[in-house]
Amino acid sequence: MELDNIIGQSALVSQLKRLILSNKVGHAYAFSGAPGMGKRTIALSFIKDLLCNNPKNDNCTCISCRTFNEGTNPDFYEVVSDKKSIGVDSIRDLQQDVANRPTYCSKKVYLIDDADSMTVQAQNCLLKTLEEPPEYVVIILLSVNIEALLPTVQSRIINLRMNPYTKEEMVQIICTMYSVRNEDLEFIINFSRGIPQDAINLIEEGSVRELRSKIFYLLERPSDFEQFENFRKYALDNKEDVHMIFDILLSFYRDCIMLKHGMENRLINLDKKDIIRDVVSHYSSHKLFAKIDRLEKLRNSFRYNINFQLGIDSLFMEIQEV
Template identity: 30%
Template sequence: MGFDELYGNEPVKKSLKKTLETGHVSNSYVFEGMAGVGKRLCADLFAQALVCEGEFPKDRPCGTCPACVKARSRNHPDIIRLEQAAQKASIGVDDVREQILSEVFLKPYLASRRVFIIGDGDVLSPEAQNALLKVLEEPPEYVTFLICVTKQDKLLSTVLSRSCIMSFFPLPVEEVNRYLAMRFGGGETVQLAARLSQGSIGAAVAFLSDDSAGKLFEGSVEHVIALNRDAAKVRETADFLIEEKENIGEITDFMLTFLRDCVFVKSGLENRVIYDNKLSQMRVFTEGVSKKGLVLAFDRLTDFKLRLKQNLNYNASVSETMMRIWEDFHDKGSGHQV
């Protein structure tokens, strides 16, 4: 299978395959892109290819040689992984010293290269990066680092300048749907997961693998719709967001997408709706809400999501935001004043 296991991001695959053919391998690569688009899988496949014993470089990783078998079972001595410990908020300088610096100057045991995979590059502390930088400045010729991050700015500019940066992009919904159909079969839920994924296969798989995610989606939509009823629903919706505080990021995303879709329905652009399984509910809902009210509610919820990163009084902010959205839906908010 080789790189065929990785869906989408053809330019990245083409570049790495060319690297394998020419043998011009860099000492450090940064794989950057949103979560769930295949960065870690690509790092695993590239590491496997670098230790592969297959006859033809262009066909590596072959997947069948002893080196590939060891790599896939995570037992190859020349592939070292630095992961974030469950109990730690970051990867610190001691982790780099113990797991990388102690190994990096040892020559390969079986392969021609040693590959160090840092799958959680986002949480590398500045001190840890500086320790790593000492190796990147004068790396052994047989060493390659593969660092995965969601954004380049998670890394120091000095680390980036010594690395080959490979950018991964969200996949088209059709590509995500094709993968999900192969793994989970068809159906409305699978199609919904593809639309919700925002181009991330990882996010779609997580949605389908977690029953609570579907319930969270349904609850989020139901509570937005409820805000178009009597004011008593404001308290119920606020209580829902307070009880689900740990999932507030997903909830606000669900709500914002639903509101966005409702604006499209109100504008006669139903072909642009993401949650098309909710179209009938949207049509009924938007009959009682003005387009201006929907836009104001969308902006208000967006502002609330941004303020979550600040040190705010969460419960009070939730209650106020839901009240203001209820007012927007009922043309009572300040945004409706002329």
């Protein structure tokens, strides 16, 4: 089965395979989880197996699978929207298609990616199909925050939650796609906390490691004013990096707490252990927790249009203050 190629999410994958093989697939599912968890990948494998005429076969070449691979299977319909939200018109188009019976197999599958962006009107419209779907219809939503959907919609959908991947699964996923040096792999896996897309972004934007080196340098030498000033200017000119600067700083202070409590094996920045150990001696646990708290508040204020330069100045005061 196509689902056999999925790395990790083993409980979910077994559940999906059982549904297909016992012919007990319901009418509506949501794959939910953080961005970058691979919701789409697993959903597409599920859909392909669902539409396949011989789902037990590996590398099946039935007409349904062949056309699915080519992107022309008429029994698979994806809602696409050129706007920021999915409006009622897109759902009406879906409903028109629902009226036609499947072509190649016993099911028709409708995929709504980014389902959270459906307008209330669109959701109410979809509700009609969810309430009385023709027997061949399966609707699949991909959602980051399923609680944001109308309760009436939620109640008609089986939510399949994706959990973060284990370290071993992350290594497997990354190593099938990239050749990464061992010392980098450790950092990438720890920093991305079980979210494959985050790891991929880290690999493709090598600049993150450079950014981390700069920040760790400053954390180690808070009195190097010249480097501080250089980095402050850099941050002011590179707005898009601010989020990552916060991620790196927070990972550093969390590591300090871990180290203080003897949990060395749980460090995100394991390869920078020596620097963390140097710095941690200047802090009490209480001070570290307070720092994390302030940094998180400051990060949030960037989301709410804080004056950018003021925000950066506060951030740098926070880095400098031991």
